[in-house]
Amino acid sequence: MSPFMTKSLKLLGGLAVAATLGLGMPALAAGGHAKKLQEAEFSFEGPFGTFDQAELQRGYKVYREVCASCHAMNLMSFRNLGQKGGPFYDERYSNPNDNPVVKQIASEFEVAEIDPESGDEVMRKATTSDRFPSPFRNDEAAKASNGGALPPDLSVMAKARHDGANYIYSLLQGYDPEPHGLTVAPGQHYNVYFPGDLTSAWTGDHDKVPAGGVLAMAAPLSDGRVTFDDGTPSTLKNQSRAVAAFIAWTSEPHAIERKQTGVAVLLYLLIFFGITYLAYRQVWRGKH
Amino acid sequence: MSDHPSTYTPKTGIEKWLDARLPILRLAHDSFVDYPTPKNLNYWWTFGGILSLCLGIQIITGVVLAMHYVPHIDHAFDSLERIRRDVNGGWLIQFVHSNGASMFFFAVYIHMFRGLYYGSYKAPREVLWLLGCIIYFLMIATAFMGYVLPWGQMSYYGAVVITNLIGAIPIVGPSILTWLQGGFSVDQATLNRFFSLHYLLPFVIAGVVVLHVWALHVCGQNNPTGVEVKSKEDTVPFTPYATVKDGVAMILFLMLFAVFVFFLPNALGHVDNYVKANPLQTPAHIVPEWYMLPFYAILRAIPDKLIGVIAMFAAIAVIFALPWLDTSKVRSMRYRPVMRWFFVLFVITCCLLGWCGGQLPEDMVFSLGKDTAGHAIGLKVVHLSQILTAYYFAFFLIIMPWIGLKEEPLPVPASISEAVLLNHTKHS
Structure with missing residues (x-):
């Protein structure tokens, strides 16, 4: 191979690298179709963030009084509410089943049970170890009551959507008035944060298809919908924020423990690295 | 190395007893203690x-x-x-x-x-x-x-x-x-x-x-x-x-x-x-985990399903054939001034294939404008995937054998020790 050929090949290689990088970069900037989510700036964000217990309590209240009438939370038991990091955790009760607030909450619900004497289904007061009762007997009953749409279980919802907590926070506040030119079917509701493609329902300008999508859930929250016991103003924003925080917690109840363990693990590894690196320098001295 | 004689000497009675019956400690010593590494x-x-x-x-x-x-x-x-x-x-x-x-x-x-x-x-x-x-x-x-x-x-x-x-x-x-x-x-x-x-x-x-x-x-x-x-x-x-x-x-x-x-x-x-x-509810966008995305991009780059599947498996199979595709007498690309550029390009190709695998094939990589019907004109992900797939296979099947024969390698050091010494004089 002549030096000229080597040079040209090098140049070709270099150009190809540059071209590939050049092509790749703008592609990474491509975006989605729903409106950019609002940033709630939750207390639990970041490596050192923790849940605000009062906010979790408000969030539970919003869930119980509004969301729970349609949405199940099958993975949650009442005892979870009193576990470390939970909305009703009290350090006097390391066993959440002893926590009187949790006991009180559980006792306000009734759950079905098979009577061992007769085999009939009977209702009894819930205990701390029971799961949150579902609002409907089965999925079919849930669909029948909701225009054919199944309200999803909310237990892990904050993990099941991109930027879940901010998504819930935004979605609940995203019921903007329908833009003129958008055909929304009966039983459907327009929301700027709901992912979807409205092109087929849009009669206006091709380039100005509105952001967002339509979903079966009507706006569930509004100013004054839930009264907060701690005097926090019952605005739509505060309710959305509280329930988003609560669902973020139910989605991963050990999130704070996870991050705190992580800080300790990284510190340990850092010290371990320092010692091992010094040993490495010592061992290899004069060898390379 | 195989011709490296064992230097293990059992010290205690138990070690001697075991060494005569199952020299497992000798194996461990020769493999992970005394084993010579460059x-x-x-x-x-x-x-x-x-x-x-x-x-x-x-x-x-x-x-x-x-x-x-x-x-x-x-x-x-x-x-x-x-x-x-x-x-x-x-x-x-x-x-x-x-x-x-x-x-x-x-x-x-x-x-x-x-x-x-x-x-x-x-x-x-x-x-x-x-x-x-x-x-x-x-x-x-x-x-x-x-x-x-x-x-x-x-x-x-x-x-x-x-x-x-x-x-x-x-x-x-x-x-x-x-x-x-x-x-x-x-x-x-x-x-x-x-x-x-x-x-x-x-x-x-x-x-x-x-x-x-x-x-x-x-x-x-x-x-x-x-x-x-x-x-x-x-x-x-x-x-x-x-x-x-x-x-x-x-x-x-x-x-x-x-x-x-x-x-x-x-x-x-x-x-x-x-x-x-x-x-009953197919997600809008099915994607594998990140480490499979390059192969997924190759699969979707080809419109015919069977050929796509063959290409995807061939992309893995070709790695097996590598020892017989490289014709160069020089091992390290340190001394292969041309090949190393194609290597860099290959790494970038794999990364970009990974990116393509995570996008929808009809998405635009970049658009140059719109045609009269209002559709964007430009490079689609599927087209980029096709270019990258072509390079992926060309790297193994054409570049590797061809450059190996044509390239003039740089002088290779006589031994590892010489290379280490040379490196020292260069830095001091």
Whole structure:
């Protein structure tokens, strides 16, 4: 191979690298179709963030009084509410089943049970170890009551959507008035944060298809919908924020423990690295 | 190395007794203490040790997870949440295992690119390379089946898409598909057998790893110069030299691992996998895990399903053939001024194929404007994937054999020691 050929090949290689990088970069900037989510700036964000217990309590209240009438939370038991990091955790009760607030909450619900004497289904007061009762007997009953749409279980919802907590926070506040030119079917509701493609329902300008999508859930929250016991103003924003925080917690109840363990693990590894690196320098001295 | 005489001397009575019956301590001593390693190995060579660590972590966490996991379509999803919520330390074990798979692939890709750059597949290390390829293939199978176990939406639809690829094979395809799925769709039978195989394959991998290490210890390690070890001057004993260097690299690797496990545990996964599998609701965008994306892009780059499937498997198969495709007499690309550029381009191609695999084929990479009907004109992801796929195969099948014959390599040092000394004079 002549030096000229080597040079040209090098140049070709270099150009190809540059071209590939050049092509790749703008592609990474491509975006989605729903409106950019609002940033709630939750207390639990970041490596050192923790849940605000009062906010979790408000969030539970919003869930119980509004969301729970349609949405199940099958993975949650009442005892979870009193576990470390939970909305009703009290350090006097390391066993959440002893926590009187949790006991009180559980006792306000009734759950079905098979009577061992007769085999009939009977209702009894819930205990701390029971799961949150579902609002409907089965999925079919849930669909029948909701225009054919199944309200999803909310237990892990904050993990099941991109930027879940901010998504819930935004979605609940995203019921903007329908833009003129958008055909929304009966039983459907327009929301700027709901992912979807409205092109087929849009009669206006091709380039100005509105952001967002339509979903079966009507706006569930509004100013004054839930009264907060701690005097926090019952605005739509505060309710959305509280329930988003609560669902973020139910989605991963050990999130704070996870991050705190992580800080300790990284510190340990850092010290371990320092010692091992010094040993490495010592061992290899004069060898390379 | 094979001609390296054993220097193990049993000291205590028990050691002497055992050495006469099963010289296992002698084997360990000769392999991991006295074993001579080239003294110029850089940090790219630490990934072999890191990979053994990854395999160990996956097996230990996996065995514990299997104690709590329920392989049933109605319970699998909830059993994973139960592990994360109610099993003591379960959240840690589960996140280590799920992120561990990503870490394992991250390390194996570096390990493979290192072998490619420094020519570690060339004679006499072809069998070593082939064993490595087998391990990689088994890793793909294991990871794919493991990803199905949580029975989320991506688990389910990933299994549907990948098993159905087999159905593209003419005549026998549909029968094999039914046999593989254990029925006429991805269902309970599929989940159960995937769980069984996901538990089995890591031990098969461990077995092949033993062969891989054995083959390595027969030929000895390659090194950044690609020049074979010539004298004792060129090597240092494995312990303490390589052990302490591997140790440093392992701790740095564990720090990266910890950042993902403790602070970004779901960043490498897909949110849809936190939605329980629903055979009646196909997700808008089915994507595999990041480490499979380049092959997924190759599959979708080709409009014909059967040829796409063949191309995808060929992309893996061609790696096996590498020792016989490279015609260059020089091992290390350090001394191959032309080839190294094509190598850089190859790494970028793999990364970009990965990016393409995560996009919809009809999405635009960039658009130059709109045609009269209002459709964007420009480069679509599928077109970029086609260009990249062409380069991927050209790299192995055309560039590798051709450049090897034509290229004028730079002068190669006479020995490892000379290269090390040369490096010193250059820096001082």
